[in-house]
Amino acid sequence: MYRYDEFDHKIVTDRVNQFRGQVNRRISGELSEDAFKPLRLMNGVYLQLHAYMLRVAIPYGTVSSKQMRMLAHIARKYDRGYGHFTTRQNIQYNWPALDRIPDLLEELASVEMHAIQTSGNCIRNVTADQYAGAIADEIEDPRIISEIIRQWSTFHPEFSYLPRKFKIAVTGHENDRAAIKLHDIGIVIVRNDKGETGYEVHVGGGQGRSPFIAKKLTNFVPAEKLLAYLEAVMRVYNMLGRRDNSYKARIKILVHETGETEMRRLVDEEFERIDASQMLSLPEAELDRISAYFAPPNYENLPAQSEVFEAAKGSNADFNHWVKTNLVPHKTPGYGIINISLKPIGGIPGDATDVQMDIIADLAERYALDEVRVTHEQNLVLPHVKLDEAKEVYDILCAHDLATPNIGLISDTIACPGLDYCNLANARSIPLAQEISTHFADLDKQYDIGELKIKISGCINACGHHHVGHIGILGVDKKGTEFYQISLGGSADEQASLGDITGQAFTEDKVVDAVDTIVETYLNLRQPEERFLDTYRRVGMSPFKEQLYAD
Amino acid sequence: MAQHSSKGARFQAVTANRLNDGEVVYFKDNGWIENFAEAEIADGQEAAEALLTRASPDNMEAFILDPYLFEVSESEDGFTPVSVRENIRAKGPTVRTDLGKQAEAG
Incomplete structure (x- = not known):
């Protein structure tokens, strides 16, 4: 992993001190809000519906166990015991008090982290493939x-x-x-x-x-x-x-x-x-x-096949399911890449508690060569885990509600914070993600549906990537009431495409039914081996539209 | 800024966020309180504008951010904000009822 040199340290420390002075002058009344707002935005501080929000940069989504422990500590000491991982591989805290943010940033700087390039009209934090290396x-x-x-x-x-x-x-x-x-x-x-x-x-x-x-x-x-x-x-x-x-x-x-x-x-x-x-x-x-x-870490020389791993899969069906969805082959024999789902059924996509972050830091240190990655789909990754030890990691993840076997499935939804937190939002996003994941909770059903990416944004700014959801959902405001527009066929991968809007928007209580109708239409139309996106690209919008707006 | 009241709104209140911690506050008797239920309600457009004027003196800007009017409606239980947004601001995130004002009201 990259380590700061003297310039990096100086830049970050100077910035914390500068911002401390700016905050003090704002609170004493010396600086007006108009003068202060661009300054706070240059330091990742937004004002949201209930409180300030601080966005911390995680350059290219890589953190060490020490840094992850600091993120947990910040959630505990300066926030309400949790953080929210975003589609930009960053983490957001929803409740910090303005007058404590300089102290928070000083603690972050001690582990080579900051909130620079997370806001404002500059080149933002660079993101990268979470499986890098x-x-x-x-x-x-x-x-x-x-x-x-x-x-x-x-x-x-x-x-x-x-x-x-x-x-x-x-x-x-x-x-x-x-x-x-x-x-x-x-x-x-x-x-x-x-x-x-x-x-x-x-x-x-x-x-x-x-x-x-x-x-x-x-x-x-x-x-x-x-x-x-x-x-x-x-x-x-x-x-x-x-x-x-x-x-x-x-x-x-x-x-x-x-x-x-x-x-x-x-x-x-x-x-x-x-x-x-x-x-x-x-x-x-x-x-x-x-x-x-970024040189490869010191991998052990291991056989490609792990007997312990194979035996665990054979004797534990739940572990076997989890391996199928959440474990990806590593380039090094005997290792695997483990995805940690932050999408428990009915949970808030991307949220992790301070305790969970500490556990993940421990796992990284003990089992994953000290690295954690953040994905733009709001999950975490332990990039280098020995297959021999995958079951041990799984058991610990299970004990902390971090082993939902749903990566890439319908319940692995991206959702922006939406109107529950965000000052720009027109409608809530999180409750829809929760309702959809609860509706499709049955794992056999999810496996049958296969890869299906739902992405939900609470406004047209599209932080929840709705344009590129296989099913995209966009919240709109009609005279203070929430409505949701649905689009189909978007994709964010190497064959990127923008979704097509199905038609008239749905009220909140009709969205889950609409998603269910879309899924059923796909299941009826699909040919062998076809994913939702393949079927949609083959048959187009009409059959979905017919079912959605039948009455 | 977004429109927080409809054109024909009868009842309105004034809200803002507090500088040091961003807390949602409401205007009442020339001061600011945290609980919506105690907010001062203006009846009619003229009263609403007068309320906003009282809530926005020059020296207030340093400690209270961006006061604005929003529509409320009267029911048997008293007044409630009309929009989903203002209901969420008055209570807290609907997905974390253990947080925000709704939790403190307890």
Whole structure:
């Protein structure tokens, strides 16, 4: 894992001290709210419905056991005993008092964490594949370039006042688990014909009011030129992106209005200029230095098959089910990647208590080479667990309600905080996730339905990724009452697509029935081996619409 | 800002968030209280505007954030906020009834 150098430490400590002064001046009345609001937003502090909310950055979703213990400690000491993992691989605390946040940030800094780049119109916290470094057939660990991008983008003076926020995601694997095509910039690590590693760059994806799939602007940028290329994209956006209307200020609108070809030309022109100056060439020594932080941990030399593991599967059907859904093969023989579901049946997607976070930290330290990952689907991952010890980990997870065997299934819903917490929301999201998961609680039924991703947002800003849900649900407000619009056929993977709206919105009490109707229609229509998304793509909207609006 | 009252709203109250901890507060008798049930209710548009004016003196801005009017309706049990949003603000998250004002009311 990356460890801070003296510059990182200084930057973070200075920022905490600066913010402490700003908070003190605000509370004494010296600073007005208008002056203070942008300052607090630069430090991840939002004002929500009931209290302030603090969003803590988890760069590329990787934390150590020590950091996870600190997240638990913060939940206990400064909040109400829990935190909420988000679709940006971050964690949010829902109840911190403003006057205590500087102390909170100081404690976070002691474990090399902060709330920088979690808010405001800057380049936000970089996200990456949660299986980085652990999954087979990866071209390069995406965290290496993510860390380099983090260092380049942190407090970048030219890009501190962008037209709007800017999100970058990276994957090093052909199976996209980082939703790169729904980001302002999505990077795919690729290898060319000569066997050289480089970067494919997608630009202008995003959700919100105007959703777009990103356009691939280049097939290959070599490692030493990637920052120059990214800087070119950012500069074109910063110069030409709209600032007159916040709904039209994201780069996706610029790409859409400029056109893919012209956008590519503008970026290439700027890229050539930066490249010729050699100001931003990444030295190989620096690349090697950062890569070393992400060198594979010391795996033991183990046989591919674990007798203990196979025996446990044979004798315990529940464990066997959990392995099928939650354990993914590791690139190293004798190891597995364990997904920890934060979607217990009827629970709040993405929430974890301080006790659970402590348990997960212990598990990481004892069984997973000291690492935990956060997924953009609001679950956690223990990336390197010996198969010999998987059953021990499972038993501990079970004892703390962390072993729901539902990864990728209908109850593994993404949901934003919605109107239960969020100041921007029009409708609640969490209760729908809870009702749907309770309705489909039966595991046999869930396995029969197979992969089905439901994503729920409480407003058009789409934090719950509803546009790319196989079934997407969007909360809308009609004169103070909640309604929900349903869409079908969205996907956030390498074959990304935006969902199609079924038609008229549903009242809250009709949503579960509607989802049930959609699922039944799929089960009746599906051909062998077809997932929901395959069936939808084959038959289209009509049969679903007919059933949904039959009366 | 979002509209928190319908055009023909008769009863309205004023709410805001408190600076130091973000707590939801309501205006009453030239001060701010935490419990909606005790909030001052204005009857009619003119009274509502007068209430908001009283709640928004210049020196208040330092400690109370963004006061605004919202619609309430009268029932047998007293007044209740009309919108889902203001009901949630008055009580706490519907998915965590152990938290927020609803828990303290206990």
